[in-house]
Amino acid sequence: MANDKKLDCVILGLLSHEDMTGYAIKKRMDTTLSFFWGASFGSIYPTLKGLVESGLAVKRNVVESNRNKITYAITEQGRIHLRAWLALPVQKDEIRYETLLKLFFADETDEKTTIAHIRSFEAKIRKELPFLRGAVQELEGIVEGNRAHFYYLLTAKFGVKAYEAYLEWCEEAKRLLGEKE
Amino acid sequence: MANDKKLDCVILGLLSHEDMTGYAIKKRMDTTLSFFWGASFGSIYPTLKGLVESGLAVKRNVVESNRNKITYAITEQGRIHLRAWLALPVQKDEIRYETLLKLFFADETDEKTTIAHIRSFEAKIRKELPFLRGAVQELEGIVEGNRAHFYYLLTAKFGVKAYEAYLEWCEEAKRLLGEKE
């Protein structure tokens, strides 16, 4: 199995911390990882299937509080795969900001629409920033001696710095759009 | 034709500025738009075909300096489609930073590897920042009265602010990784 299927490695990374169900993996994606990565159910479940088939993870039927769950655990082979990927150079870092796309082509629309896009971008950032700041504060307290928490802290700090810069830009963009008229 | 195929709208946006070949569209994606959007040949050519089939663009065989080119132009219908999309709320802004992903799972690897990832991220940003700063400076000179240039300027300013924040984070991350030992 090649090391270039990203989601294989993301899921193995999550499983390296703890055993998880597909649903729990999705939830983690939508919370902790959401500001720098994402994945859908439509990719998570087939990927888990593939990981089991190639021996990188194992499946365990668990009954917990009267509910049947399928929990996945990383294997030694899976850990080797994960480490090999971590050692490879980063292939791609990319942004896909539809807001900037619409802004770039905004000469085809009216200013009101454009300002609305910026405001809604700003609102989204303002809403997410407290969670990132909260994570930083919480992690700074408990990071001593825990490597996993330390790295989580570094990513959260990235998020805070980036989002603060975005908000500064929003102010400037709104000001320039206002002056323009 | 629905308004939810992003690449349709991106290409129509580019064609709203000037007629272009598929190749020129790809080049624009890899330069001006690269820090907030991307597209491959494997999506650009089929999309152009689709745009022509649905009457949003027209194809023109052009002979320029002994070379046969297929140039595409936006139609009035295409402009209507573009404007409708611009008026819709933004569906999704997303980051996919493999660097942050590898950092998040870095407790499975050694510190040397992690620092190397951060350094190479930093190098990439440092390399691209001058282009963005150059664009801002150039555009600030010629922006008067040109709406398209003004919006291009706003996106470039976003890039500069974001990239400067990234570099600050790189310094902090390297420092914290150093102190850790």
Next chain:
DNA sequence: TGACAAATATATCGGATTGATATATCATCC
């Protein structure tokens, strides 16, 4: 002038991924 690399230009294909949708069970609240 000939050779070779690089840029221009178009096109296709497998595989990865999203977004939507479907199904079902369990927990909670009124």
Next chain:
DNA sequence: GGATGATATATCAATCCGATATATTTGTCA
């Protein structure tokens, strides 16, 4: 008891990327 929402798994069409193939033109160095 019924509604709603969370948990949980799964599939599918549409979309998109990355790699690859092909061919022509331009530029450069010998």
